[in-house]
Amino acid sequence: ELVEQDDPTLDDDVSTWFDPSCDLPKLMLLGPLTVRVAPTGTPTAAVDRKPYFSELLAFLATRPHGATTEEVADAMGIPSGRVRKDVLALRTWLGVNPRTGRPHVPDSRQTTAASVRGRAAYQVEDLLVDADLFRRLRARGEARGSAGLDDLRRALSLVSGTPFGQLRRNGGTWLSEGQRLDQVLLCSIVDVTHLVTTASLALGDHAAAQKAAQLAVRVAPAEETAQLDLAAALASQGHHRAAEQLLRENVFDRSDDEDEAPTEIPARTEQIIDNNPKWLARRSTRASA
DSSP states (O other): OHHHHHSTTHHHHHHHHHOTTOOSOEEEOSSBOEEEOOTTSOGGGGTTSHHHHHHHHHHHHTOTTOBOHHHHHHHHTOOHHHHHHHHHHHHHHHOBOTTTSSBSSOOTTSSHHHHHHTSOOBOOOSOEEHHHHHHHHHHHHHHTGGGGHHHHHHHHTTOOSSTTBTOOTTOOGGGGSSSOHHHHHHHHHHHHHHHHHHHHHHHTOHHHHHHHHHHHHHHOTTOHHHHHHHHHHHHHTTOHHHHHHHHIIIIISOOSSTTSOOOOOOHHHHHHHHTOGGGOTTHHHHHHO
């Protein structure tokens, strides 16, 4: 009960996200950067520069304390004098907020961020963001323990690819400043897929385990946890040769440079594989190589 009290609107927000008639704009960060405007928006306002305005929205949406004109200009690589014009176009694109009757991107002097910071700051109101829903579902799922598996699976249903995929050419430079949000989201996805894979295997739900692990491998192929989880899911269904091939190609023989020798396997990875001999149909072959 305490979990629900901490985030009482989560279920409604998730339902709204998946509702085809959703009346709020959506921002998708957990895959190709995508924006879906609501009925009050004007799709043609960004038709010629959609990748740019999608990134501008992503930047503003991920600033918990809003962003000043100077901060927007620096992040987007534009003159300060152009910020107002671009934000106006973004405001038109997103339209009017049906919850408040004012634009989803209000006047920078009238935002909550402006009142807190004591200066004008741009902010987006009532925008649904998949990464936010993912974070909240994960928090509740983990707090519920064994009863939270459905929340974790629901969180994974929000993922469509590598976070912040398909950014505009030379875009996203602001992601490299401070904490790498794209990497934080990537690691979070791998963590949740690992939890779901492990829990599903324990329940004997091999198909669900494989589905979660395959998502992790697709989103983060360089993460060994994802590869090991998929090997475990395959082996649990008797696909030992497939598990072995996956490990050989993506773990044992993996190299950061195709002209270099395979990357050394971490001790923890070796230990995990040693503790699961069924993953390798011909373990002795590798040991004697």
